[in-house]
Amino acid sequence: MRPPISRSVRASLRPSCSRRLALGSIAGDALVQTQYAGYWLQVEAGLGYFDRFIADLQERWDARASITEDQLAELSVKSLGLRSFASQVALEVAPRVFEFAGGRGALDQKHFDRFWRDARTLASHDPLVYSLRMVGDYAINGTLPRFPSRFPETAAGR
Numbered sequence: 038m039r040p041p042i043s044r045s046v047r048a049s050l051r052p053s054c055s056r057r058l059a060l061g062s063i064a065g066d067a068l069v070q071t072q073y074a075g076y077w078l079q080v081e082a083g084l085g086y087f088d089r090f091i092a093d094l095q096e097r098w099d100a101r102a103s104i105t106e107d108q109l110a111e112l113s114v115k116s117l118g119l120r121s122f123a124s125q126v127a128l129e130v131a132p133r134v135f136e137f138a139g140g141r142g143a144l145d146q147k148h149f150d151r152f153w154r155d156a157r158t159l160a161s162h163d164p165l166v167y168s169l170r171m172v173g174d175y176a177i178n179g180t181l182p183r184f185p186s187r188f189p190e191t192a193a194g195r
Contacts, residue, residue, distance in 0.1 A: 110181035127156035
């Protein structure tokens with residue numbers, strides 16, 4: 038099953054005059070198909086990562102009464118990894134949509150420009166370098182991040 042954005046991109050493809058005469062449609066262009074396949078695979082990988090993360094999250098939620106700090110920290114690393122990967126893919130793929138679609142990609146009805154701006158804004162509010170460093174430290178060294186408690190213990194609560 039194709040992601041919905043694929044249908045919108047395919048509908049917006051506009052070949053140059055010479056390519057259109059030779060192919061009838063840019064969707065039949067082998068170079069476009071090859072480049073688009075790379076982007077599509079990145080999106081599919083992100084969706085697979087998302088599905089796996091949601092399954093882990095559901096498993097931890099079901100056992101929330103007995104979740105440990107280490108399990109919670111591991112879940113946070115996976116969450117950071119997913120957000121980082123999704124941001125990187127969005128920042129790489131979104132501008133390429135305009136290359137495939139040409140000027141039609143900027144039409145209001147497609148909202149590709151809004152998607153690109155949203156991806157840029159979200160990625161810039163929480164720089165990826167910090168998240169990637171934590172994920173890398175976990176992947177290489179097994180170091181789990183420690184976040185300060187939102188509910189500090191009081192003398193009476195100990």
